[in-house]
Amino acid sequence: MVATMVDRRTMIAGLLTAFPAVAFVREARAVAYPSVPLRRWIEGQRSIAADLREGRLSGREWAAEVRRLAREVDVAEVHAALKRADVGSVRHGASNDPEMRNVWFMGADGKRMRLGYATKLFEFSPTNVVTPHGHRHMASAHMVIEGSFRVRNFDRLREEPDALIIRPTRDEVIGLGAASTMSDEKDNVHWFVPRGGKPATTFDVIISGLDEDEDPYRIIAIDPVNAKPLSGGRLRAPKMGFEAASQRYTVDV
Template sequence: MDGGRIQRRDFFGKAFKTAAVVLLAETILSCTDKQEPLLSETNKIVAAPAVYEINKWAFHLNSFCSDLDKDELTLTEWQDQLADLYGKIELEDILRFIDFERLIKDLPLPDLGVATKKVVFPKINGLPEDTVFVKKVFGMNPRRAIIPHGHSNMASGHLTLDGEFRLRQYDKISKTNSSLVLNKTVDKVIKAGDFSSISDDRNNVHWFIAGNRPAYTFDVIMLDLKGEKYDIHNLDMEAAEELADGRLEAPIMSVQNALSKYGKVTEA
């Protein structure tokens, strides 16, 4: 993994020299390096270098997720790799790649909670159609929330596609049958292009509240890590008890109660 991080020159490779070149759907370009896969069809007419970059992004994303699945990356290494990877690609390229505008036309947003839509990548030679990771777009109306929750045996990355959120995150220190002990790590407003992630080892709990217009994320989700069944723990953060060391002990609650209490908010 060359020290566990992609260098910019390696990621973009031998970029195409003529930026004016465009591709129609089903045009195929070969990379100059024989070890690299072919670039395949796109949904739009786009500049050739942009197609090259987004296809490289998709292959690296699949590679990192496969490495995590095989326990060849630690959880925090995977989180770092994805943050670095997303920092090397333009948001507009990802929106085009997943056909975001078409997806959200068929994604009615509920009055409470969130709506989700499966993402299918365009066909690219050498990239499996059934990736090891789950790909979804999440959408919500203004002032709605992805309710506060923690995770077990999961890792996921979240790219804000449109709108903005107040994001709060917490490290999971320990778990009982009825609560999680947490340490607060993040409390900030995130906007389109911002990336966050969770795992058992870092920023395990997250809580998104949409701003004053509809907001969307693209999520990459790894489940059942190390052969252990994944689980989600919805939390009553307002009822969390502050411990002597400054950490918080938050009660676990049912999804129905969590949605009722946190799914729609008047203040962020």
Template sequence: MDRREFNKGLLATVANFALIDSLFAYNAFGSNIKPIATHWAIKLNEFCSDLKTESITANQWQKHIEELYAKIELNEILKFIDFNKLYKGFEYPDLGVNTRLVKFPTLTDLPEKTAFVKKVFGMKKDRAIIPHGHSNMASAHLILNGEMHLRHYEKVRQDQDNLIIKPTIDRIAKIGDSSSISDEKDNVHWFIANTETSFTFDVIMLDLNNKSYDIHNLDIHEKQDLSDGTLRVPILDVEKALKKYGKETHH
């Protein structure tokens, strides 16, 4: 091979590299190559969009979100939602809880207005997210701080001013644990803070099934055992409910 042929070959190779390079670049910016790992916030938003359009059931949504949370380092979530900042300025009410809206940083493929409402709920020790059921809603709750006594009930049916419910979960929820509600599963929930402060990160879907959402506060201490595994519990207005359940008194 003389020098001239060698140069020709080299140029061809360079040209091929350039071609491959530009093809790769083209693909990389096209839709054929997916990023190695989709950000959890994007996934969360996809699950919520899918629930809104009824591409998945509420039950599937609950499962997807809880599985997603189980895979993510809690620290990553705390940083992403800037929990430190939310925590610092937080004002704790004497009864019940306070909430603050969460803002996500900008991410490609994450719409500025997410398909869900996102909030942190914070409370002092012995304060509660009072017992309540929901209609046309789904929500998921991740413990960010503290420890809580968590109870859930299945909503069996509504009977005038009562909900007929069935206990499903009664446990201590710790940092990183999650839970969720929907019309399909574990509809009623009740959290009581066991530690000086407690916080949850909430993903909330309202007005599902193209109907307005509703919340039913429950007078759970007045439950009537129907002797078939279910309880009949009166629905309470929010003021009475907060007064009775917003702060636990120890005897």
């Protein structure tokens, strides 16, 4: 049984890397929605998002639950749900950003499901980059559903008028089915670069408005490559504009 599951996942991974994610979204919608594992994943995300909002889970605990849920659903099931989803038009950010689409899962009644979290697709060409940036007042999870990424994370330790004080926490390559997470508590600066000169896609869960009486979210682009080293492995990374960051932070950085 174990060998069969491994072979099945290997086969699915091979099929998925052969076709762009957008093709799955745009092709004829011919599969039943949703599969039982996908329903469990959707409801699991709803439950842990509510627990994070209400303080029943810390950011670290929520991240651990996200990774557990990612292990329990096949990427192919996510693609099947995307065939039946209401996928928004492309939204563009800075010049080298990936294309972003809002996603709404559809219930059995044909209406958008109300989940308590937002879902999005980020579709990367081989040269698109999510440049280094920090977040506040939100949490997000990024599941790889096409290609692979080099992911670099930092903890934001302190904010100054023109810089963030950060500490590197992770630098790794993740592939199909893996999930990278970010919360105010942990890994709250991230940076995504597609690998291998191929398109890549993440399916994102976003929970905003976590801090009462604050903006729903705040995003700050920074320049860690030109950061000033501080004691204890810390870095003083200058703030910068997103368009300037998009020009500076290419796939070769």
